[in-house]
Amino acid sequence: MNSVSKITRLSEGAPTATEMVEQIQRALPTLQAKCLSEEKAGRLSDETIQTLDKIGVFRISYPLEYGGLAYSVADQREIYTAVGKIAGSTGWVSWVTTTHGRWIAMFPKKAQDEVYGMDWVGPRISGVLSPLGPGKARRVEGGYMLSGRWSFCSGCRHTAWTIPGSMCIGPDGEPDMLLPLVPTSEFEILDDWAVSGMKATGSNTVQLVNEVFVPEHRVIRMKDANAGNWPCTPPLGQVLFLNNFLDYTTLLSGSTPLGMAKGALDYYMERLGKRGIVGTDYKVQSDAPVTHLQLVEATARIDAAERLLTADCNELDRRAAAGEPSDDLFQTKLKFDVAMSVRGCCEAIEILHRGSGASTIHEANPMQRYARDVRVATVHAHLNYETCAENYGRALIGKPLFGHYSVLEKKMLVA
Structure with a gap:
């Protein structure tokens, strides 16, 4: 995992959504030429990730105070559509990892500093949120012990962190979906992405071979996240973080x-x-x-x-x-x-x-x-x-x- 760097604010020269779309369009021929080799590799190339990162695609859902762009949902739709013109895999990985980046704003400030404040090229968050195959979490002092296996973790080979939806039995005996934040390096990524389409998304299965401890500040409840009951205050003056x-x-x-x-x-x-x-x-x-x-x-x-x-x-x-x-x-x-x-x-x-x-x-x-x-x-x-x-x-x-x-x-x- 890359080292944590000093948190910076958005510069005055940051691109507008329209300008970013134009940059993506100019890069399209070069990126599209890589699509066949990316499909054969089962993942996007480092060159594609670096190009999109340089354009700013992976920052469009991050808070301004962390050097993000905090574009509106309407502006983000235009960005993801422009990337989708390159290829389905390119657009899909950009969408799923970057929208997950907005989720981090729901976590405690300490977790935000760890994710948004790090020095990283490419998308920072992958994840799998499905009730059909969630991991299991059990409460321990200071956090949770997590175990499981998660399929379809798109873009996992490019991210620093992963949010694997996990179930925990609450005090009332009812299942409770958790959103734990775990370093991607903790997971084993299985070589099982052999499919007919979206071949370069790298949507491999990830698994925890052994139980992993996740500290309290890196876990939020699905119910609280959906209801807007965050353990932190949404970034000020940024409408993006006020939506569900x-x-x-x-x-x-x-x-x-x-x-x-x-x-x-x-x-x-x-x-x-x-x-x-x-x-x-x-x-x-x-x-x-x-x-x-x-x-x-x-x-x-x-x-x-x-x-x-x-x-x-x-x-x-x-x-x-x-x-x-x-x-x-x-x-x-x-x-x-x-x-x-x-x-x-x-x-x-x-x-x-x-x-x-x-x-x-x-x-x-x-x-x-x-x-x-x-x-x-x-x-x-x-x-x-x-x-x-x-x-x-x-x-x-x-x-x-x-x-x-x-x-x-x-x-x-x-x-």
């Missing part, structure tokens, strides 16, 4: 699929006047009516997804500024909106892929990569359209929402 951390993280997960769809559209448009359509008399693809239809169908889906996400981001920023608390209906709606936007982006990429010809099947071609990566996004547990739609429907008619922990899980935890 689950709403914030969930909503921005739609940014990478949107970026992929926009990248696929750019690729499609670049080739319209350069290729014909085999099996027809069209020497230039842009002359064919079917091309016009494909373009409109794809563009409509991308535009709809972007409008939906933008409106939700603006609403989340508004609620934070107004001090309005989150609620089950709003959280469920956000999840559905994201799932719907991801489905639309997936459909758009499928249309553009079909209209781009057989040359796109080459593994170095960005179009086939967008198609594979976005399909993986649609089957992610939190982006699954059918599940999110059903739960939102239950919320609309007043039925109980799906719970997090089953009786079986509770029994397994106690065992």
